[in-house]
Amino acid sequence: MKDSFELKGGGEGMDNTGYVADNDVVIPSIDNKLAANGKSEGHSKALANGVQNGDATLTGDVVAGDEDEMPDRPQWSNGVEFIMSCIAMSVGLGNVWRFPFTAYENGGGAFLIPYIIVLFIIGKPMYYMEMAMGQFSSYGAVKVWNISPILTGDGVNPYSLGYGQIFSTLCIVTYYVSLMAITAFYFIMSFKSVLPWAFCQPDWGANCFDGTGNQTFNASSNQMSSSEYYFKNIVLREPDTIHDGIGPPEWRLTLCLIFSWICVFLVCVRGVKSSGKASYFLALFPYVIMITLLIKGCTLEGAGKGVLFFITPQWEELLNPNVWYAAVTQAFFSLNVGFGSLIMYSSYNNLNENIHRDALIVTTLDTFTSLMAGCTIFAILGNLAHELGVDDIKDVVGGGGTGLAFISYPDAIANDHTNVFHYVQLFAVLFFLMLFTLGVGSAVALVSSIITIICDQFPHLKHWMVTSVVCCICFLIGLIYATPGGQYILNLVDFYGVTFVVFVLAVIEVMGVHWIYGLNNFCHDLEFMQGSKVGFYWRLCWGLITPIILFIVLIYFLVQMEPLKYGEYIYPDSSYAAAWVLLAFGVAQFPIWAIYVIIKKRHLHFPEMIIDSFRATELWSPKVPKNNRDWKEFKKLKAKEEVAMTAVENRFSTLLRRFLGYETARARNAKSLIQNVK
Structure with missing residues (x-):
């Protein structure tokens, strides 16, 4: 065996590009x-x-x-700031209002089995992978794709996969902060001596009944609780259709939107120096409130029935493919992978930060938080059903998402005639403050991802100036969601501009890293950073299980996809056309720039042209x-x-x-x- 190993063009094991082939x-x-x-x-x-x-x-x-x-790139002051920032990013609004409803809708306790399985074969591997990519390259979600020309979109300047991901990030952050604005509005209204959603007003109609439970609730009638009426007709001023337009921005929500963006700006303005310090509060404070609400909720009459309703498994649902699809999407979006935020945060790490430990901590805590939030929500809904004299808790659950946060839970808070909540205003303030804090943590990560991409591309720009411009532009786009028809648009953008686009690009991402750059190469990079070999579990997931399952889920998603509705409302054709344009713009970034890369190499013979387009680039290095x-x-x-x-x-x-x-x-x-x- 030779004692030396020379790297010379044309030598053994080398091709004419200077790479070991x-x-x-x-x-x-x-x-x-x-x-x-x-x-x-x-x-x-x-x-x-x-x-x-x-x-x-x-x-x-x-x-x-x-x-x-x-x-010249800032870094976290310490590893704790990085972990706290990842917790604040991953543990967001979806844990509180999406997971409980998704679990309830897909078999209750039985849903936890596919969810935990999916978390181990998709969620954790992708979380660890994105952490490793950012930490190794020290780049944000666009330049990190210098890993290969076909993923970059150009031999030097990145366009392709990263721009598709950041497009979805821009879509989600604009409507995400608009939901924070609604939360801020409820937070302010919670200081009133009488909660405004607790009682029906004379002009709210005969079908309205008080959320305090002083009237008999009939689930079969066309009744609407005071909380539901307040949310849809007073806060949102939501029309029955958007055929005549979405209307002008509602001034109260606009002011709350301004306030929300100011909060995000203040945390982001100094980069990781400011967001790292804020992460302690953003990550820990919501748990203080959540644990308080859990303890209080579990002491309420009827709470046990609500928790049992949440965790009791419906075993027949395990054979339903929709349950497994729901588990994949919940694990995927709960951890916030595929948006570039995790790559961005880890890019500010030292090269030898123990991201294996960090990934396990954050993903485990995220799952624990979802379970705790589910028990908290359903304990309180169980009490609401008891006070309203309802046998079936399904009648008080309502819808998921905003319906759970702004209708069902406010109903439970307002239901105080038994004096179980001694200070209803206090618990309302705590709940909406928790939601707002969770929202800030996730929004900061999304906005910072956009800012980092711009600063990576144009390093001469001042960080505070980029932050100001990004926040202002996002605020102007977010005004759409402050209109009466804003929730209709949010529903379209969430599905076509975010969910579908990110899922497609995530499939390309995991295949690109482990099938184009190479599983062996990636594991060697990780071994270099962490000082230990990559285990069998990670290799098996990255190289086979994760990409194949994601691809199967994507095909199932396409086969089962139906025209989107908002409740029972069917959108006009023009809305669907605009939504498909949105989807096409995000997804098409990769194939368009991939074709561009191949065309640029047309001077080569066809086999060489293809091979050279997929060969790892020299720009991928510490x-x-x-x-x-x-x-x-x-x-x-x-x-x-x-x-x-x-x-x-x-x-x-x-x-x-x-x-x-x-x-x-x-x-x-x-x-x-x-x-x-x-």
């Missing part, structure tokens, strides 16, 4: 690094000599003289000069180990090792010889 090992050459950044041949030689002499180091597009110098050099040496060692092990393996053993990380005894011995030589 054999065995899925990628090592960028300095000449190609400079060529990608438009440097001259003379400049290339000068800098290459400088690197050899220890005078300069090239990492991506950064040249530094000091080996410990970090490119940004810190010293880390970059260490990584290159690590990859050289891995290349030598790969050659040595392949020489003593059969093809099946090689495939098994690359895919699952299993090494035969002969392969381990060959690798040990290489390590001893080193």
Whole structure:
């Protein structure tokens, strides 16, 4: 066995691009690094000599003289800030009002079985993967896709997959903050001596009944609780249709929207310096309120019936494919993967931050929070059903999402004639303050993702200026949702502009990282960062289970997709047309720019053109000069180990090792010889 391993164009194991072509090992050459950044041949030689002499180091597009110098990018003050920020991002409004209703609608306690399974084979692997991508590259959700030209959209400048994801992020953050505005409005109204949704007013109609339970509730009649009437007709002023337009913005919600965006701006204005400090409050304070409400809720009469209704399994639902589909979508969006926020947060880490531990902590806590929120909500709804004299809790659950947060729960708070809530205003204030705080944590992550992308692309811009412009533009877009017809539009944008687009791009994301860049390459990068080999579980999920299941779910989603409705309302054709344009714009980013990449290489023969478009790019590397050099040496060692092990393996053993990380005894011995030589 040779004692040295030279990296020269045309040598053994090399192709003419300067990469190790054999065995899925990628090592960028300095000449190609400079060529990608438009440097001259003379400049290339000068800098290459400088690197050899220890005078300069090239990492991506950064040249530094000091080996410990970090490119001009802020970092978290400590690892706790990163974990707290991830908790604040992942634990959001969906945990409180989406998960309980989704579980109730899909088999109650039986839903927890597919949900936990899906969490382990999709949620956790994708969460860990996105953390690793951001931490390794130190880039946001667009430039991180320098990992491959076909995913980048250009050999140097990223357009493709990242822009599709950030389009969905822009869609979701504009309506997400509008929901925070409604929460802020309810928070303010909770300080009134009499909660405005507790009693029907004379002009609200004969079908309205008080949420205090002083009247007999008949589920079969066309009755509407005071909370439901207040939400739909007083707060939203929602019309029956939008055929005549959505109307002008409602001034009270507009003011609350301004307030919400000011809160987001103040947390984001100094980047991770400000958001990191705020993360302690944003992550921990909601748990204080949630635990308080859980303790209080479980002491109410009828609470046990409500909790049992939530957790009692309907085993026959396990055979329903819709339940498994609901579990996938809930796990996917509860953890906030696919939007670029997680990549952005982890890009501010040190290269050696223990993200394996962090990913397990956050994903486990997210699941625990969803379960706790479900027990809290249904304990209080059980009490509401008891006070209204309703046997079936389904009659007081209403709808999920905003219906659960702004109708069912306010009904329960207003129901105080038994004096179980000694201070109804206090509990109303706490509940809506908790919702608003949860919303801020998630909104900050989404907005910061957009800001980071712009700052990565234009590093000369001031962070506070970018933050100001982004918040102002998002506020102006968000005015659409402050109109009477805003919830109709929100429903369309959520489905066509967010859910569908992010799901499609997530399938491409996981396939691109592990099937294009290579599972072995990615695991080597993780091993370099974490100092330990990637386990069998992660390899199996990333290389096989996660991408295949996501693809199957996507096909099922397409087959089962029906025209979207808002309640019983069927949208006009023009609304569906606009929604499909929205969807096409987000999804088409990848195929359009992928075709552009291939066309740019038309001077090559067709097989070379395709291979070169999928080959890993030299821009994918650690940004810190010293880390970059260490990584290159690590990859050289891995290349030598790969050659040595392949020489003593059969093809099946090689495939098994690359895919699952299993090494035969002969392969381990060959690798040990290489390590001893080193």
